Amino acid sequence: MADSLYIANLEIECGKLVVTLGVMELLSRRIGHVGFFRPITPGDGTNDNDINLIRHRYNIDLTEEEMVGISHDEARSLVANGQEQLLFRRIVGKFVEVRKKCDFLLCEGPNIVSMSEAFDYDISIRIARELGTPTLHVVNARNRGVDEIQGNIRVAEKIYEQYQCPLLAMFVNRIDPDLFTAAKEQIKASHQEKSYRLDFLPEMKGFSMPTMEEITEALGARHFSGPPAAGRQSDIHAIKVAAMSPANFIDFLEEDDLIITPGDRPDIILATLGAIASRHYPSPAGLLLSGGFEPSPSMVRLLDGIDNLPLSMYLIPGDTYKAAMRAGEVKGVLQPHNEQKTARALGVFESHVDTVGLEQQVIDTVTTIMSPLMFEYSLFQQARAERKHIVLPEGYDERILQAAEILRSREVVDLTLLGDEKTIRSRGATLGLKLQDVSIIDPKTSPLREEFIENLYQLRKHKGFTRDYAQDAINDVSYFGTMMVHTGRADGMVSGAVHTTEHTIRPAFQIIRTRPEVLVVSSVFFMCLETRVLVYGDCAVNPNPDSEQLAEIAIRSAETAAMFNIEPIVAMLSYSSGSSGHGEDVEQVRRAVALARTLRPDLKIDGPIQYDAAIDISVGSQKMPESEVAGRATVFIFPDLNTGNNTYKAVQRSAGAVAIGPILQGLNKPVNDLSRGCLVPDIVNTVAITAIQAQALAKKHQEEA
Structure with missing residues (x-):
């Protein structure tokens, strides 16, 4: 069952509150602790009539502040300053926090009539998409004929399809009572093939008149x-x-x-x-x-x-x-103390809506929507749960400094930057950043130098390392940062904004090394699409893995997905699906699937399978109808680095996906590489992921001990 529901509209005066009231009545009869939330409230957010009504009638055990995402005035200011992403981030944050306190959370979108020119008309649906919650949409049929109503329904359908927002039901509200039966039958007849349910409500005579x-x-x-x-x-x-x-x-x-x-x-x-x-x-x-x-x-x-x-x-x-x-000009509204009007609204809703069917549809709905902002928020929440210490060797880079301020202000991790402290703090001050709580260590003057030089020498002398070579290596921020992780001064490291992948991960291979049960170190990218997060592996480390290595990559990638609350459904990709293809490349994937299933019979793994059959349910059901993976995959394992690297970049650019990674898997402690073209959000997300990996590895080491 879904744990939240969103009520949206695109038109003014659609009577959304009547639908909200009816749905709230339905939910409160079945669910013990139902909460209520409005992402954007009118004016300065201090006196929202809808919140007052719902809170008063259903004894909502939440403060007014908890029930509000952001006020219209604040939201308008953010949009005017080009900070729309921050607007959505604040709404998502408040939504997730209040959802934890309820068994079910009903959200009511902003009142379109109170929105200013600063907002796009589809703001309500865009918020629903970011929250990833099933949506009920309300259409305004007042003073409109059937053709105009149908046109507005089609516009709404296109927007929901454009944003890939899960539409559960559409309420056609305020239909002229004299046209109600005919309009209802005509609209239903032309919408028989739709995946969402349709409900109809008549205009209530005099209901919009004020008291x-x-x-x-x-x-x-x-x-x-x-x-x-x-x-x-x-x-x-x-x-x-x-x-x-x-x-x-x-x-x-x-x-x-x-x-x-x-x-x-x-x-x-x-x-x-x-x-x-x-x-x-x-x-x-x-x-x-x-x-x-x-x-x-x-x-x-x-x-x-x-x-x-x-x-x-x-x-x-x-x-x-x-x-x-x-x-x-005064419009009548449902107010907390107007029992007459409330009872009338509920009577109309319950007499025209199949409440049993609607309730069952809500119960049966399982949402798989995950927006990039929701994924980012979940990363921060996980990372905060057991705060870890991450070292960032590239302390002179502006992006690293900006990310450090964000991470500290949001209390995601503890941080150490490497470099000359005076230079770094001066650069931070020039950028207007607050880095007082961020530790800075200079590898060239640190008291840890001698300990690290000796440790590195002892670890690598069998490979020809001399003390002089170790002394030079410790001057390198990648080696110094890796030694901090190795000796427990830090729980993980993130680098690569300035340095190459090889420069970042070679010290990790030499010093931290792989876990005993791991055959090969590999990598994944988290591909944050508009409504879901997928895991791609391996797109950065292993050029031509054999069957054993592919099986290993699949298992580790599934473990990584589960670590971040993504159900691992693993597709082993090839240029053919099922038993249709032949050739050594296909056979290699087929052997990898058999081996992975033997090693981890509990995992859902299938292949060889083509990408379209793995991700699209209609294609998957045709090409591999018996597969529990086809059309449902969340983890995609590519047959080689050439295919994986090109595919992730193609999806990133053509689909506008946010690619987080590469995330290394298989090391004793987490070290992760950044792209040299990375943006500040990429750094922030990668640090949070590294902290979560550190939590999981620490727990694993404790269990083994």
Whole structure:
């Protein structure tokens, strides 16, 4: 079962809150602790009506701050400053934190009517994609014919497909009651092949009209006489300006009208009271006295003398015309204390929606969506759980310094930079970075030099290392950093922003070496696509692995995937699928599959298989219908370095994937290489991954001890 659900819209005034209320009612009956979250709230985020309603009705055990991702004002500022990724990152962070505190989290997307020109109209769906949660979409059918409604449905479908966002159901809301049955049947008939469910809700007559209380609050009205508007929850039927004579005015009255008239019209006040008292005329809901005029003292005395005066009267500033315009702009909303309107909304939802079917669909939904931001956040959370110490040898590089500030400010790891401390701190200050908590060691002057030189000499003397050679090597930041890891001064190392791959990993092969059970050191890339994270191996280390090495790479890559909460479903790739191909290259993969299955019968491994059959469920079901891997693979093992390296770069560039790696696997302690073209986020993510590897290896060593 999914542990969260998102309600989105693309249009204004679609009645999304009615759907939110209905779904919340459904969930609260089945699930013990349901939470509520809004990624972007109106204005400064301090008084969100939807949060107030849901929190009040369902006793949500969360603070208002926990239920808010970011305010509209803050979000707009971030977008205006070109920091849209930071906006999504903050929303994802708050979402994940609050989800931990609930059995289920219902999210309601931002109100499109309150969004400014700073936001794209599809912002709500883009947020859903980043959160990776199944989505219910609400379509506004108010005052629209069937063709226009169908057009809006198709637009929504295209956007969900574009962002690969999981669409669970679509609610067509506010359909004209006179057209409801015909529109419902016509739309359903043309959507029979869709993968999502369709539900339909009619427009509720008068539901969008405000109450007397909402209008008086919006206009800043001052109570004058009669019962206060607070607590009067019946909707206003219409707003009418009384400018004609009382004899003509009363013929235009209708039940629950709100009358606006100048304060110096006692004749209208008396006529309105008379209409209420008469069984021949309807009763208005209230009277607004405009123009800043108060009724005469004699009229005040008259009103004070009427017991249980049945008419709420308020004074409002400004002329009658402007007051009527302002009152007409007030929209009725579901508010926490309006039990009448809430009950009505729930009644309509439950009478028109198959709530049992919707509930079952939510229960049956298993989401596999993982956005790059969500993956990044999960990395940070894992790394923080048991903070490790990572050494970054390339302390002079600006990208390394910027990444160091991010990692420390977000408290992901403890860090040591290598290089001259004065130079590094000066460069950091020039860049405006705060690196006070980051340790800096100069390999040329460090007290650790002699210990490291002796250790390196003893480790490598059988290979011809002399003390002089070891002394020169320790001046090299890669060797010094590797020795820090080897001797336990650091838990892992990340380098390669400036140095070559060979320069980074050769000391690790010589000093840290492979784990006893590992046949060959290999590498993987985490390929962060828009909605999922895949593991590619080996794309960086082994040029032409044989069958044994391929089996080893597959097993280690599966272990790495599981380490990062990616279910390992391993595809051993080749140019043919199943038994269709022949030739030594295919046979080598076939032997590797058999060996990997023998060594790890618990893993889902299949091959030889082509890439399209491994990743696409429709192709996989045709080419290898009996396979539990085809179309579902998460770990892709390439037959050689040429294929793997070119494929990961092609996917990275053509699909816009974020490639994190190469991540080395098989060493006794983690050392990872960066691309010399790496960006700051690449460094940050690789450091977090290295810390998680260090956690896993430390646990493994403890178990073996």
